[in-house]
Amino acid sequence: MKRLFDVVCAVTGLVILGPIILLTAWLIRWNIGSPVFFKQDRPGLNGVPFILYKFRTMTNECDEYGKLLPDHKRLTPFGKLVRKLSLDELPQLYNVLKGEMSLVGPRPLLMEYLPLYTERQAMRHLVRPGITGLAQVSGRNAISWDERLEMDAQYVESRSWILDLKILLLTISKVFKSEGINQKGHATVEKFAGSKSIGGDHQ
Numbered sequence: 001m002k003r004l005f006d007v008v009c010a011v012t013g014l015v016i017l018g019p020i021i022l023l024t025a026w027l028i029r030w031n032i033g034s035p036v037f038f039k040q041d042r043p044g045l046n047g048v049p050f051i052l053y054k055f056r057t058m059t060n061e062c063d064e065y066g067k068l069l070p071d072h073k074r075l076t077p078f079g080k081l082v083r084k085l086s087l088d089e090l091p092q093l094y095n096v097l098k099g100e101m102s103l104v105g106p107r108p109l110l111m112e113y114l115p116l117y118t119e120r121q122a123m124r125h126l127v128r129p130g131i132t133g134l135a136q137v138s139g140r141n142a143i144s145w146d147e148r149l150e151m152d153a154q155y156v157e158s159r160s161w162i163l164d165l166k167i168l169l170l171t172i173s174k175v176f177k178s179e180g181i182n183q184k185g186h187a188t189v190e191k192f193a194g195s196k197s198i199g200g201d202h203q
Helices: 002-016 018-031 078-085 092-098 109-118 121-126 143-160 161-177
Strands: 037-043 050-053 103-104 130-132
Touching: 002 018, 002 103, 018 078, 037 109, 050 078, 050 092, 050 130, 092 130, 103 161, 121 143, 130 161
Parallel strands: 103 130
Antiparallel strands: 037 050
């Protein structure tokens, strides 16, 4: 039933939000350039990689050595607006339609994080990743990695229709309030370097 709900909502969302998606794509092409979409391998259900789609919010500017500049130097004013309105997440409705993601679930993080998780944190991959999740409506990028990953584990343990509906309603509220988009002191969010509880440290 969850999968059916995801498909119905993804199709409905793509149809209703189609004009907004097309307009956002055109504005990104005009303000930032090509490509319009950001594509990256992310771990999905059981850690199996899939290609995540998002709207691009950063330029591809590099330093004199060919290395990408830091996020805060590549994130454009228009890109900040796209992120503030969460428009960059809309292409993930296609990932939901393909069955790679769900509307609600732990956010798909980087492949390089897989070996860094504790056994409990790795529970996040027992379900499909989501466009939004418990951690996103509880602080998003403004809370610590340990807190985010613990909430992901809690979601897996207690997931239900009621919880999913609550998360979806809270997500709408968070989008309008533009809360927790960036982590303090970062243009986006610092990288995960392992749990503090097992001796790791955040960089």
